[in-house]
Every structure is written in structure tokens, then in C-alpha cells.
Amino acid sequence: MAQNKTFAGRDVGIDLGTANTLVYVRGRGVVLNEPSVVAVSTTDGSVLAVGSEAKETIGRTPSNIVAVRPLRDGVIADFEIAERMLRHFIKKVTGSRRLARPRVVVCVPSGITGVERRAVMEAASQAGARQVHLIEEPMAAAIGAGLPVSEPTGSMVVDIGGGTTEVAVVSLGGIVTARSVRMAGDAMDAAITAHVKKRYALAIGERTAEEIKVSIGSASPGGAWSAPGVGTSTRLAERNVEVVSAARGGEGLSLDKGDDPERTQTLLPPDRCTIRGRDQVTGLPKVLELTADEVRHALAEPVDSIIAAVRATLDETPPELAGDIMDRGIVLTGGGALLRGLDARLSSELDIPVLVADDPLDCVALGTGRCVEDFASLRTVLDARPARPATARV
Numbered sequence: 001m002a003q004n005k006t007f008a009g010r011d012v013g014i015d016l017g018t019a020n021t022l023v024y025v026r027g028r029g030v031v032l033n034e035p036s037v038v039a040v041s042t043t044d045g046s047v048l049a050v051g052s053e054a055k056e057t058i059g060r061t062p063s064n065i066v067a068v069r070p071l072r073d074g075v076i077a078d079f080e081i082a083e084r085m086l087r088h089f090i091k092k093v094t095g096s097r098r099l100a101r102p103r104v105v106v107c108v109p110s111g112i113t114g115v116e117r118r119a120v121m122e123a124a125s126q127a128g129a130r131q132v133h134l135i136e137e138p139m140a141a142a143i144g145a146g147l148p149v150s151e152p153t154g155s156m157v158v159d160i161g162g163g164t165t166e167v168a169v170v171s172l173g174g175i176v177t178a179r180s181v182r183m184a185g186d187a188m189d190a191a192i193t194a195h196v197k198k199r200y201a202l203a204i205g206e207r208t209a210e211e212i213k214v215s216i217g218s219a220s221p222g223g224a225w226s227a228p229g230v231g232t233s234t235r236l237a238e239r240n241v242e243v244v245s246a247a248r249g250g251e252g253l254s255l256d257k258g259d260d261p262e263r264t265q266t267l268l269p270p271d272r273c274t275i276r277g278r279d280q281v282t283g284l285p286k287v288l289e290l291t292a293d294e295v296r297h298a299l300a301e302p303v304d305s306i307i308a309a310v311r312a313t314l315d316e317t318p319p320e321l322a323g324d325i326m327d328r329g330i331v332l333t334g335g336g337a338l339l340r341g342l343d344a345r346l347s348s349e350l351d352i353p354v355l356v357a358d359d360p361l362d363c364v365a366l367g368t369g370r371c372v373e374d375f376a377s378l379r380t381v382l383d384a385r386p387a388r389p390a391t392a393r394v
Contacts, residue, residue: 010094010102011375013368014086015140016120018071019162019185019335021051021085022362023093024369030362031093038068038081050088059205073182074109074137074164075116079123086127104129105371105382107364109164110136111180133382135371137161137364138168138178141333144367145357149173149381154321155328158310158346159364160184160336165306167313169321173380177316183305185336188213195298196277202288204277213339216273216292219303220341220348303342307349314350329353333363
């Protein structure tokens with residue numbers, strides 16, 4: 001009996017995200033949260049590093065090593081590398097014994113095609129799963145956020161991940177209407193990179209753009225702000241970005257890893273930051289100062305696309321459920337929900353209350369874990385493929 005309990009305890013739920021992969025193990029909770037990056041040797045094709053170690057190599061690899069992100073826009077772009085990454089993560093959380101073949105529940109975007117669904121299931125099976133079940137990300141996010149998905153009331157969830165933004169209205173254990181747009185965290189990083197390149201002829205890396213977004217990025221001038229690393233799993237800004245707060249009259253404040261993040265929580269939202277990159281004219285390193293207003297202007301297009309997706313989904317929502325959403329509000333999940341002022345911007349644009357989930361980064365993984373823990377009662381939300389024209393990607 002104990003042996004069966006131990007075996008069942010290896011069942012896992014996987015939030016297979018474009019930016020990060022989270023793994024929930026039955027009875028243990030979220031035990032792994034690592035970037036969806038694999039460092040591969042171009043000489044023999046061997047995998048040199050996976051996860052956090054591989055992400056450290058982005059933009060810093062020699063010619064014989066390449067850092068690969070096997071998922072793009074929420075779906076598998078490189079099947080072989082994705083299978084190796086999944087195998088590594090499953091082995092890491094279940095052990096190396098041959099009998100450790102868990103039942104796996106994997107999150108997929110709501111707008112995924114049949115071919116892409118089969119690719120995810122095959123990759124998980126080849127990675128060592130004995131059974132593979134799929135759950136749509138907005139449903140998992142709603143479950144993880146604690147919304148009453150099984151009740152006859154409408155709940156709206158907006159999951160802003162790395163590759164896609166999932167907008168869905170959930171009721172009676174199913175998705176009534178949904179929309180998946182390829183505008184999320186990666187698009188925000190690309191918008192910042194393009195802005196700096198176009199206006200200042202300065203080339204910056206993917207990691208630097210992400211640090212700028214985390215440090216001074218915002219969707220509206222107002223909104224609450226907490227220092228990076230306080231209350232979230234967002235890492236502190238690295239050496240390529242120096243944050244400057246308006247609370248000290250323009251005095252620079254560098255948020256290095258050795259600083260105390262609690263001390264920065266009383267400061268005003270940072271109004272500018274100093275970045276380092278390569279001047280495209282001279283080819284030499286260059287230091288540049290960016291303001292929060294510039295970054296907000298650069299993020300306008302992806303933010304507007306997210307708002308348009310929410311508006312379009314509300315337009316397709318049945319009137320009774322729309323009334324429930326007016327009362328209950330919209331819940332934001334995913335890493336993009338941490339963008340300062342996004343909830344206030346959505347609320348002002350739609351005239352509907354907007355709330356950020358208590359643990360937005362882990363909501364999808366926690367919802368997947370609930371399906372693993374209570375597989376029998378939540379079996380109906382797995383492998384569901386209702387025909388919904390609104391799920392077409394925008």
C-alpha cells in the first residue's frame with residue numbers, strides 16, 4: 001500500500017511555458033521553477049545545460065554553443081530539444097529510477113491546434129510519462145487563482161505569460177469563450193529592444209530588455225509598485241541596468257544582488273534607469289539613460305493588444321455571464337500581471353474591477369497541481385477540446 005502511495009505521489013503537473021517551466025509534484029507542491037532554455041553544443045548536438053544554468057549563457061555563448069528556447073508563442077518550436085528539456089525536468093523531480101514513470105498533466109494555450117497538441121503529448125510521453133493529459137492554460141489559471149470554476153457563475157481570467165496572453169470566461173467547469181493572442185512578456189521585451197534600437201541606435205540583449213521591463217516598465221503612470229524581488233520571484237536587476245528613483249532627487253540607486261530589497265520598498269516608483277549596450281554606429285560599448293515614460297510608450301502596442309483581446313472576449317460573452325463579471329471583476333495571472341499599472345489601465349478602459357491574483361506567477365502550475373491532486377473530480381476539465389471560433393489566434 002505504501003508503495004502505491006509513493007508511486008502515485010510522483011504524478012506531476014507541468015506548466016510548460018515559453019519563458020519558464022514549473023513542475024508540481026503530487027503531495028509536494030511546486031518543486032521546480034526554471035527557465036525554458038537549453039544550451040546545446042553545435043559540434044555534436046549534446047545538451048550542455050538546462051534551465052537556470054542555460055539561461056545564464058544567453059547572449060554570452062561561443063560559436064560552438066547555442067542557447068535554445070524550444071517553445072515559442074506557447075507551443076513547441078523545436079520538438080527534440082523540448083523532449084530533452086522535459087526529460088531533464090521530470091527526471092529531476094521524480095528521480096532516476098526506471099519505474100518512475102509519472103502521470104503528467106500539461107498546460108497548453110487555448111488556441112493550440114490539433115497538431116500542436118499531439119506534439120506536446122508525444123514530447124511528454126517520450127520524456128518518460130506513462131499517461132499524458134492536457135489542460136488549457138486559462139482553465140488552469142482560474143483553478144489556481146481560486147475562482148469558482150464549477151459553479152454556474154461567470155469568471156474571467158487573463159493569463160499573461162511569456163509567449164501568449166490567454167483570455168477566457170469560465171463557467172460550470174468549462175470555457176465559454178476564449179481568445180489567445182501572441183502578445184505577452186516576450187513581445188514587451190522585443191518592443192523595448194526595438195525602441196532603444198530605433199531611437200538611440202543602441203543594441204541591447206534580451207536579458208537587458210527584460211530587466212528594463214521589470215525595473216521601470218509600466219502600463220499607466222499610476223499603479224502600485226514593489227521593488228523587484230519583493231513579494232515576487234522576479235530576480236533583481238543585474239549589472240546591465242541601474243535603477244534610479246525619484247525619491248532621492250535623482251540620486252542613483254543600483255539594485256545589485258547584494259542590496260537589501262526591503263529597503264527599496266519605501267521608495268517612489270523608479271522614474272529612469274541606466275542601461276549598457278553596443279552603439280550600432282561606432283560598434284563600441286555605450287551607457288544610456290532611459291525614463292519610465294519612454295518605456296511606457298514602447299510598451300503601448302503590446303498593452304493595447306492585450307486590452308483589445310479582453311474587450312473582444314467580453315463582446316462575445318453571454319449577457320448573464322457578463323453581469324457576473326461586472327460584479328466579480330477580472331482576475332490577472334501570469335508574469336505579465338506584475339507589470340505596474342496594468343490592472344488600473346484595464347479597469348479604466350473597460351470600467352470593470354480588475355484584480356491581480358495572490359500568486360500570479362504560480363497560478364497555472366497550482367491549477368495544474370489541483371488537477372493532479374484531485375484527478376477524479378477535475379477529470380472533466382482535462383483533454384477538453386470544445387469547438388470555439390473565438391480561440392483563433394489574433
